Amino acid sequence: MRASQFSDAQKTFIPKQGDDGAPVADICRKAGISQATYFNWRKKFACLPPTEITRLKQLGDENARLRRLVADLSLDKEMLQDVVRRKL
The missing domain is CATH 1.10.10 (Arc Repressor Mutant, subunit A)
Known part of the structure; x- marks a missing residue:
């Protein structure tokens, strides 16, 4: 963007x-x-006020970072589950 x-x-x-x-x-x-x-x-x-807009942007950036983190952890979990299923 x-x-x-x-x-x-x-x-x-x-x-x-x-x-x-x-x-x-x-x-x-x-x-x-x-x-x-x-x-x-x-x-x-x-x-x-402008200070609140800056805070709003910071919260949006933090939210995006946390969403990426959750997506990465979900992917890692799925990969580990596949490995465990193959070993059984």
């Missing part, structure tokens, strides 16, 4: 401009994002 060119502060600031009454189309054009991205950011980041 490509890294975002926008900082966490920008992801919270851009949707808040719409709360001030600015048209969404103008905000998106100035920021260089699609309206779908604007509404996704508004849903996800509008109520969070």
